[in-house]
Amino acid sequence: MTPRLIPFRVLAFALFLAACATPPPVETGPPFESVMVEAKGEANPYKADAVLTGLLERQTLTDDQRARALYARGSLRRQDGDDRRGAVEDFKAMLALAPAHPLGPNAREELEFAETDVETIEAGLQRMLSLSQWFDSMWVLGAHDEAAARYRKSGISPNPAQLADLAQAGFVCMGDETGDKVYTVGDRRDDLEDAYWCPAD
Template identity: 40%
Template sequence: MWRRTLSGLFCLGIVACETAPPVPTEMEPAAFEQAVGEARDKPHPWSTIQAYTDLLDSGRLSQGQRLEALFARGSARRQARINLPGAVQDLEEAQALAGADSPLIENIATEIEYAKTDWGRAAGKLEGLQTLPEWFNSKVAMGGLPEAAERYRESDLAPSPDQVSLLEAAGYLCRTAGASDETWTVTEEAEHLEGLEWCENPGVS
């Protein structure tokens, strides 16, 4: 009886081992540098940030590579003022990985200081009165792009060219030949809105 039980457990162990998902292999240095270069060359900071996110989520980075990717994403978020709380989180994680002897340690500390200062300013602005474009920018800075995009969608007001670039890169505005001229309530020149309308699946398209 015991032999049969042990034999069954052994067989189950073999099946489990055979069906276990493979462990991702660590990314080669050349492949990592290529991925970082491609992320840096994206046409919009949002796309750059997403490319770094995909890299960090791959499970293939060494500790040194993760440090570099976190620093790059945190810096990109801070400079573009897209999700400043996320920038601080990235940079503080990078700081914890770096160690006192890292050549990046001083740059990381400086970026954290800048990101925290910008975060405080954005949070303060949200507490005061703002126009919709101003509120949108502050909300994006605080990591609230979905809510900010929805507010614009409901208002029928036209985003600025910079805001349109972000909304298109993030999948909230889509280009279509059949875009309606009535999509927007426009009071100024709006060439940057030509061929654009709100995506059916916002944030995904």
């Protein structure tokens, strides 16, 4: 007896149903709330940014969770995290995702502040600036890699506040002699004695 062939439409429909039945991705790692608490309690703003960035890479977040994480990272970047351009992107993404979210009014207000900062700083970059002034502007905009690379290439020592930012962000490793010495020219300072550029990954 010749076996009956399954019509193509029936087979395609069965495959469609099987695809629809695929279970949603399973969340891995610590629970959302635990990660948010960890980020909020992290004293180093650049490490806190990395924690929130890792959280936002999860595909299992609900819209509410993603909106909250975007707002938290945007607020961090607008303030201690020194990344105004990133803050603008985060607030816009949060508002596009959940415009009626309870944090929406806060996000709109902070977005306005961040956009004003970006416009002011970018306008200032059109003037003649010293390396130190240029670094401060680029750092606050969020161009950390570019700002650090230019200081490293110049051989000029960053000022104490800039050195602290570079160390917190992982560009300067204190006491790690495997990297190049941060001090090459200029005034000697005690805080530069054990400062080395972190080796490239």
